[in-house]
Amino acid sequence: MTAAEAATLSRLRRAVAEIEGSDLSVLEAGGRALPLGAAPVDAVLGGGLALGSLHELAPIAPLHLGAAVGFALMLAARAGQGKPALWIQPDFAATEAGALYGPGLSALGLPMERLLLLRVARPVDALWAMEEGLKSHVLSAVIAELTEDGVAADLTATRRLVLAARDGGGLGFLLRHRISPEASAAATRWDIASAPSRPDAFGGLGRTAFTLSLVKNRRGPLGRWTMEWDHHERTFSALSVAVAKTALDRPALSPLVRAG
Amino acid sequence: MNDAADRLGLITTMALADARAMYPALAAADADPEADGALLVAVADWCDRYTPLVGLDAPDGFLLDITGCAHLFGGEAALCRDLVERLARQGLQAAAAVADTVGCAWAVARYASFLPPAGGGRSVREADRVGVKSGIVPVGALRDVLLPLPLGALRIDMATVAALAQAGLKCIADVLDRPRAPLAARYGQNFVRRIDQALGREDESIRPRLPVPVAMAEQRFPEPIGHEEDVLGTIEHLAHELGRVLERRGEGARLMQVALFRADGKVHRLQLGTAAPLRDPALVRKLFADRLAVLGDECDPGFGFDMLRLSAQVTERLDPQQTGLSGSGDDPADLAHLVDRLGARFGLRRVSRLEPRNTHIPEFAVAAVPAHAAQGKRSFIPGIEQDSLSPVRPTRLFQRPEPIETVAAVPDGPPVRFRWRRVLHEVTAVEGPERIAMEWWRDNRGNQLTRDYFRVEDKEGARMWLYREGLFGYEVKEPKKPNWYLHGLFA
Numbered sequence: 001m002t003a004a005e006a007a008t009l010s011r012l013r014r015a016v017a018e019i020e021g022s023d024l025s026v027l028e029a030g031g032r033a034l035p036l037g038a039a040p041v042d043a044v045l046g047g048g049l050a051l052g053s054l055h056e057l058a059p060i061a062p063l064h065l066g067a068a069v070g071f072a073l074m075l076a077a078r079a080g081q082g083k084p085a086l087w088i089q090p091d092f093a094a095t096e097a098g099a100l101y102g103p104g105l106s107a108l109g110l111p112m113e114r115l116l117l118l119r120v121a122r123p124v125d126a127l128w129a130m131e132e133g134l135k136s137h138v139l140s141a142v143i144a145e146l147t148e149d150g151v152a153a154d155l156t157a158t159r160r161l162v163l164a165a166r167d168g169g170g171l172g173f174l175l176r177h178r179i180s181p182e183a184s185a186a187a188t189r190w191d192i193a194s195a196p197s198r199p200d201a202f203g204g205l206g207r208t209a210f211t212l213s214l215v216k217n218r219r220g221p222l223g224r225w226t227m228e229w230d231h232h233e234r235t236f237s238a239l240s241v242a243v244a245k246t247a248l249d250r251p252a253l254s255p256l257v258r259a260g
Numbered sequence: 261m262n263d264a265a266d267r268l269g270l271i272t273t274m275a276l277a278d279a280r281a282m283y284p285a286l287a288a289a290d291a292d293p294e295a296d297g298a299l300l301v302a303v304a305d306w307c308d309r310y311t312p313l314v315g316l317d318a319p320d321g322f323l324l325d326i327t328g329c330a331h332l333f334g335g336e337a338a339l340c341r342d343l344v345e346r347l348a349r350q351g352l353q354a355a356a357a358v359a360d361t362v363g364c365a366w367a368v369a370r371y372a373s374f375l376p377p378a379g380g381g382r383s384v385r386e387a388d389r390v391g392v393k394s395g396i397v398p399v400g401a402l403r404d405v406l407l408p409l410p411l412g413a414l415r416i417d418m419a420t421v422a423a424l425a426q427a428g429l430k431c432i433a434d435v436l437d438r439p440r441a442p443l444a445a446r447y448g449q450n451f452v453r454r455i456d457q458a459l460g461r462e463d464e465s466i467r468p469r470l471p472v473p474v475a476m477a478e479q480r481f482p483e484p485i486g487h488e489e490d491v492l493g494t495i496e497h498l499a500h501e502l503g504r505v506l507e508r509r510g511e512g513a514r515l516m517q518v519a520l521f522r523a524d525g526k527v528h529r530l531q532l533g534t535a536a537p538l539r540d541p542a543l544v545r546k547l548f549a550d551r552l553a554v555l556g557d558e559c560d561p562g563f564g565f566d567m568l569r570l571s572a573q574v575t576e577r578l579d580p581q582q583t584g585l586s587g588s589g590d591d592p593a594d595l596a597h598l599v600d601r602l603g604a605r606f607g608l609r610r611v612s613r614l615e616p617r618n619t620h621i622p623e624f625a626v627a628a629v630p631a632h633a634a635q636g637k638r639s640f641i642p643g644i645e646q647d648s649l650s651p652v653r654p655t656r657l658f659q660r661p662e663p664i665e666t667v668a669a670v671p672d673g674p675p676v677r678f679r680w681r682r683v684l685h686e687v688t689a690v691e692g693p694e695r696i697a698m699e700w701w702r703d704n705r706g707n708q709l710t711r712d713y714f715r716v717e718d719k720e721g722a723r724m725w726l727y728r729e730g731l732f733g734y735e736v737k738e739p740k741k742p743n744w745y746l747h748g749l750f751a
Binding site: 106107139 | 597598599602605606610611612615616622626628648649650651653654655657658659683688689717719720721723724748749750
């Protein structure tokens with residue numbers, strides 16, 4: 001991409017942002033962000049995961065839900081600042097995929113006393129609670145699990161969440177149990193799979209490893225990384241990197257905004 | 261019995277055939293004590309509008325402690341009239357009496373027809389315009405009022421009344437001045453106690469049906485209101501008044517209740533717990549707005565509410581706090597308020613925090629405690645200090661461990677492959693066993709088997725927590741095979 005192309009691209013993005021009425025600072029590299037600590041990922045994200053914004057996570061298959069849950073917890077553990085995080089779980093999610101297990105959270109790096117848990121009966125309730133949580137200023141991160149795709153979290157609903165997150169300045173994570181084709185107003189979208197860990201010297205399990213695919217990014221290019229999590233240091237490190245070039249045709253890759 | 265029946269000369273103990281002979285069109289219905297009881301409770305609920313201290317006197321009465329309440333209704337007589345009239349409008353015939361003691365009020369309400377006509381003596385009788393006898397016993401006139409009443413008015417059983425009648429004792433005047441010891445010996449201690457209670461020699465308190473609030477504020481409307489906006493506005497207004505009372509006491513409410521008195525007698529009660537002591541009217545309004553939004557049609561205004569009461573059921577110390585100049589931020593009150601809002605909408609039990617428990621059994625090592633009650637304590641969590649490159653406890657735990665089919669190289673070794681939810685997983689890395697024995701000192705049945713936990717990773721990288729139940733060769737003998745379960749998922 002030449003300098004002229006880059007300038008055109010940035011001008012167009014600015015124009016779109018103005019039409020959408022969205023916060024321009026979100027587009028600027030180095031805006032308020034949560035760095036992951038893994039340089040290649042942060043570079044693509046423009047400094048880190050945008051704060052005051054909504055991000056969507058989904059496992060590529062039900063088997064990899066553990067990895068997606070883990071990634072959300074790791075991000076919440078890094079978001080920190082001593083503020084608690086709110087985890088919203090529909091009743092069905094707990095029976096289907098297990099309830100959050102306190103000692104496991106502490107072991108992964110998010111002390112269980114920092115987590116506030118909310119159980120709701122319907123997905124709509126989860127979205128309402130998420131909006132309240134994002135607006136409240138008192139939470140570092142709000143994570144809502146959604147077991148079914150479609151209806152509940154459509155473009156309008158996610159846009160509400162984005163606005164609420166911008167007011168509150170916290171991080172919002174929508175953790176879908178399966179990948180949804182639905183258009184969404186989220187700033188980034190991640191497809192997550194667990195990856196075989198590098199065994200330790202005795203052949204035991206290595207550090208928690210997973211593959212992250214960034215399939216939507218409003219700030220820049222997409223990418224795919226295999227990452228490791230050090231639960232003692234609470235840091236990510238990238239094992240392998242595959243970053244797509246900043247593509248002028250990116251809208252074709254990201255989900256299309258639905259008309260009407 | 262209503263006035264019409266009274267005029268016909270019917271009495272309550274009459275046989276149905278006799279009553280039919282006197283009044284052929286008499287409608288008969290089977291006794292339904294359960295429905296009667298429900299009605300009694302509903303009416304008692306309604307009586308709450310006069311005083312928070314309402315006691316049930318089954319099967320057909322209530323006791324209201326109107327100490328300090330009467331003046332709000334224009335005096336005792338006016339209160340009585342109001343109560344009887346309102347009940348009459350709902351189709352209920354009632355008799356009311358006000359006296360210094362429960363016993364005397366009970367007697368006068370039920371046996372008022374035995375009293376001498378008004379103006380005679382010091383007792384005052386007042387017949388109101390709906391024709392219901394209502395008696396106000398002046399202070400100090402207990403004895404004079406009681407004297408002419410029959411013994412049944414003393415709240416004693418019919419057998420005792422009959423026994424007394426055989427001895428020629430028919431009205432209270434006959435027994436009041438008799439020596440107590442023989443009376444007690446012959447008719448029981450209870451009889452003497454009832455006399456003492458009626459005369460106020462022995463204390464008797466009304467046991468309130470509902471917990472008595474610490475403080476309350478109420479608003480009556482000449483015209484019933486039905487709009488949610490109006491109801492919420494009134495709640496905010498009442499919260500202002502209640503807040504002033506609580507502020508003087510240096511307290512805030514932890515448990516609040518709004519009672520909505522519908523014009524047709526039904527009472528809706530909305531209860532609301534809070535995570536931290538609260539007295540800010542705007543917040544109270546917000547919380548009740550959330551609560552009403554969830555209730556929806558359950559809280560049907562019908563023809564409107566003619567009275568609203570906001571009460572603080574449980575309070576806690578709340579000192580004024582200096583707020584920082586930097587504005588809102590990590591204020592603990594904000595978090596408490598968020599918990600309140602979520603709790604108001606979904607129920608406080610659904611908002612929880614995780615607290616460690618002092619046990620090494622994985623499923624009991626943590627408990628979800630309602631967030632408003634959580635103490636935020638830390639304690640030693642067994643197991644997680646193990647040294648490993650990956651976390652040693654899963655992030656998600658199944659409430660019921662899921663059975664799996666496994667293939668292992670040796671019966672007490674780790675699995676080579678296993679099938680979970682119909683999918684075959686090839687195990688590529690294993691850590692374990694981590695042996696967790698059950699708590700024999702707690703479980704006296706002793707039938708809980710030891711578990712060997714394995715952390716496994718399959719070919720695709722998914723990490724899971726499996727266990728084998730029973731020590732092979734000890735707890736599980738051949739030819740039986742130990743059962744395997746999947747207990748949790750790692751990140």
